[in-house]
Amino acid sequence: MKPRLLVTGASGFLGWTLCREALAAWDVTGVVHEGDAVSPGATLLRADLGRIGELPRLLDQVAPDAVVHLAAIADAGRCQRNPGGTFPLNVSASVHLARLCAERDLLFALASTDMVFAGTAAPYRETAVPDPVCLYGNQKALAEKLVLATYSGALVCRLPLMFGEPSPRSGSFLGGMLRDLRAGQPVRLFTDEFRTPAAASCVARGILALLGNAHGIYHLGGPERLSRFAFGELVAARFGFGTELLMPTRQADLALACPRPPDVSLDSTRANRLGYAPLPPAAALQRLAL
Ligand SMILES: NC(=O)c1ccc[n+]([C@@H]2O[C@H](COP(=O)([O-])OP(=O)(O)OC[C@H]3O[C@@H](n4cnc5c(N)ncnc54)[C@H](OP(=O)(O)O)[C@@H]3O)[C@@H](O)[C@H]2O)c1
The missing domain is CATH 3.40.50.720 (NAD(P)-binding Rossmann-like Domain)
Structure with missing residues (x-):
């Protein structure tokens, strides 16, 4: 059992x-x-x-x-x-x-x-x-x-x-990004906000x-520190879009609903030592069918 x-x-x-x-x-x-x-x-x-x-x-x-x-x-x-x-x-x-x-x-x-x-x-x-x-x-x-x-x-x-496949009820920011790109809508992406x-x-x-x-x-961060814009470039490349719809934006350009930290990249060495080995984002995106 x-x-x-x-x-x-x-x-x-x-x-x-x-x-x-x-x-x-x-x-x-x-x-x-x-x-x-x-x-x-x-x-x-x-x-x-x-x-x-x-x-x-x-x-x-x-x-x-x-x-x-x-x-x-x-x-x-x-x-x-x-x-x-x-x-x-x-x-x-x-x-x-x-x-x-x-x-x-x-x-x-x-x-x-x-x-x-x-x-x-x-x-x-x-x-x-x-x-x-x-x-x-x-x-x-x-x-x-x-x-x-x-x-x-x-x-x-x-x-x-x-990022990844959505549940029937909830998805990641990637879903919204792909929806906009597929509709030919520009996507504003921060060049000065970094995550892993x-x-x-x-x-x-x-x-x-x-x-x-x-x-x-x-x-449990990913292996690469990327700006939102750099992540958008990976998404565009993976799903066959040009980069002309990606609009470089700075946090200060938008009125934000709440303060956004500029760089919350995680050092995940401790988990890595116990075997945590997340794929690089480009490789993980290749495996997604969305
Ligand atoms: N998504 C990210 O990128 C991210 C990043 C860092 C940390 N996290 C953390 O990871 C966890 C999962 O995030 P997620 O993106 O999967 O969230 P999510 O898609 O928004 O899902 C939230 C879940 O919470 C449930 N929930 C909401 N109110 C509830 C209530 N009163 N009683 C019982 N369940 C309730 C929802 O149930 P129903 O839909 O059935 O109402 C849903 O299953 C969260 O703790 C989040 O803070 C997420």
């Missing part, structure tokens, strides 16, 4: 892929909120994780061996506009799940983000002190801190900007490989 894995955010972009990647080794139950599907082969369970009173029932029902907590309001603008509405899921649910997992001696992994950093001292290692400039990053930094204070055996994975992007499938495999083999904070 396979061990049981509970994945929250299973209808989301990363959750869909992570459930698929986990199925070979785990009996997977995916939690959805408003979505109505999880990866084929996984069992669907519906819950509002913002109602923390529901969490013990969820664990009693599934009796998992491990929990990967991906559910979040990951839209930075939405967090900025509605801190009170996003806090229960982004912070409270994470901490309560960690506590319940500690009490039951279950493996627990939390998805965090490179946005916990201000972007002025990249590349960031796990020892860097979070200094978020937006509320989303703030909530995630607080969740990390409280989760690790609650459960020292928890795994916190700081994830980079990801990685394919969601590589990141999902990385989280699953660390689960049970590591605890504390791990960075």
Whole structure:
């Protein structure tokens, strides 16, 4: 019999892929909120994780061996506009799940983000002190801190900007970029914003490989530091577009919904030493059929 894995955010972009990647080794139950599907082969369970009173029932029902907590309001603008509405899921649910997992001696992994950093001292290692400039990053930094204070055996994975196949409910920024390029619309891309992007499938495999083999904070960035514009050039080349629709833009050129850190590139050496080896973005894009 396979061990049981509970994945929250299973209808989301990363959750869909992570459930698929986990199925070979785990009996997977995916939690959805408003979505109505999880990866084929996984069992669907519906819950509002913002109602923390529901969490013990969820664990009693599934009796998992491990929990990967991906559910979040990951839209930075939405967090900025509605801190009170996003806090229960982004912070409270994470901490309560960690506590319940500690009490039951279950493996627990939390998805965090490179946005916990201000972007002025990249590349960031796990020892860097979070200094978020937006509320989303703030909530995630607080969740990390409280989760690790609650459960020292928890795994916190700081994830980079990801791209890949969408779930039926949610996709990455790549989907919007391709839609615009296919419609002949210009795409504005920052030349002064840098990340270490990685394919969601590589990141999902990385989280699953660390689960049970590591605890504390791990960075799961991609192997290359790229500007948004440079990433757009890779996308254009892969999907057969010229670069004339790519519009070089600086952060200062746009009115932003919330502050954006200029460079949150992650140093992922710690995870690399444990076998995390994400594909270079150009190679990962080659494998995508979108
Ligand atoms: N995407 C990225 O590039 C990126 C980068 C760094 C870190 N991350 C982190 O990685 C994780 C996954 O991100 P993602 O892009 O896959 O997010 P996503 O596509 O926006 O998915 C969010 C998930 O959270 C679920 N959810 C929302 N409200 C809920 C609630 N009240 N109760 C239960 N579930 C709820 C959604 O369920 P329904 O759709 O069913 O409502 C959905 O499955 C997040 O923690 C995010 O902060 C993502």
